[in-house]
Amino acid sequence: MSTNALYADLSIYYDLMCTDIDYSAQSHCIQRLHQIFGNQKKQHLDLACGTGAHIRYFLNQAYISTGLDLHPAMLAQAQVRCPEADFILQDMSDFNIGTHFDLITCFLYSLHYNQGIEKLRTCFDSIYNALNPGGIFCFNWVDKYKINNKHFVKHHLTYENALFTFCSRWYYSGQGEMQALRLSIEKAHPDHTYLWQDEHPMVAMGIQELNDFLQPHFEVHLFEHDYDKIVPWDQVSGNAIFVCIKS
Ligand SMILES: C[S@@+](CC[C@H](N)C(=O)[O-])C[C@H]1O[C@@H](n2cnc3c(N)ncnc32)[C@H](O)[C@@H]1O
Known part of the structure; x- marks a missing residue:
């Protein structure tokens, strides 16, 4: 049993593993949420961007996208898929890019890759510091x-x-x-x-606990984990989409 081989030695199989994921629908849904809750500007950062599949759909909608990931093999594929984007090798748990964004995304439960609650806290601090006024952060989460x-x-x-x-x-x-x-x-x-x-x-954290954890810094809106329609979270489902507005 190895840790994270999928993002290193086995990264050539990553896109094959994800063939069932509707990257277009996920990207479109977050773009709609950004139109509703955001500041209407287009500087975009995708945390744990992997091979850049979401970034491709953001670039196609005139976003100016940057991808951040911990694994060089994933970023190498992202750069080929999205030559117009910038890519940065950093740990999302404590990142500093030196520029600000209107939309920060983290797809496919990747925010869970923070190694413990203290790292999650410093990740949220980094996100808060990297957002422009009125900027938003969107991610999905599974309730432990x-x-x-x-x-x-x-x-x-x-x-x-x-x-x-x-x-x-x-x-x-x-x-x-x-x-x-x-x-x-x-x-x-x-x-x-x-x-x-x-x-x-x-x-690992419950959805309600995470909501409370975020409140001091962000205005938080929770939605059902359904990328085809925007529906408020029913407070029962084990998965949710978080929209966090810098307050
Ligand atoms: C499940 S993949 C998701 C990739 C992409 N967002 C997608 O939806 O296809 C998780 C990604 O998180 C990256 N990752 C893991 N830990 C990380 C960390 N601490 N900081 C930044 N990226 C990390 C991995 O290298 C991998 O590319």
Whole structure:
């Protein structure tokens, strides 16, 4: 079991793992939320940007985008996909870019990659400092109290004469401030099969707790985790989209 191989040695498979994700719908939804709650300006920062799939959709809508990520192999792919964007190798837990943004995003639960609540706090401080007045920060979150350790998502596809099976699941022990994302990649050829397994430690918190945690610095609005329609969070679902306005 390795940690974060997916973003280093296995990064060539990252986009294959994400073929089921509707990056266009996610980007469009956040752009609509930005139109509603934001300052109508276009300087954009995507934290934990990965291979730049969301940034591509922001550039297409005339945003001036910067991507930040911890792993060079992910940023190298992002630079190829989005040659017009700037990319920065930094840890989002304590970043300083020296410029300000109107919209900061963090997709695919990546904010959980902060390694504990203290790191999450310094990440929010960095975000607050990097936002222009009236700027907003949008991200999605899973509630540690609602994680079902038995639930998983799996999909298969054929690529370069191999059958790939990708599987991911959340795991929370029921105690403490850390949860895990468990991932596996199986690559099956007719005569041999490779299996890689990753376990990513991530910060854990309930949605309501996180809402309270953010309140001193931000005006917070919570929405259902549905990128096709904007609906207020029902206070029950285990996933939510956070919109945080710099107050
Ligand atoms: C699940 S991927 C999401 C990538 C992209 N946002 C997407 O939606 O496809 C998580 C990303 O977080 C990055 N990452 C992990 N820890 C990080 C940290 N402390 N600071 C910045 N990026 C980090 C990884 O390198 C990886 O690219």
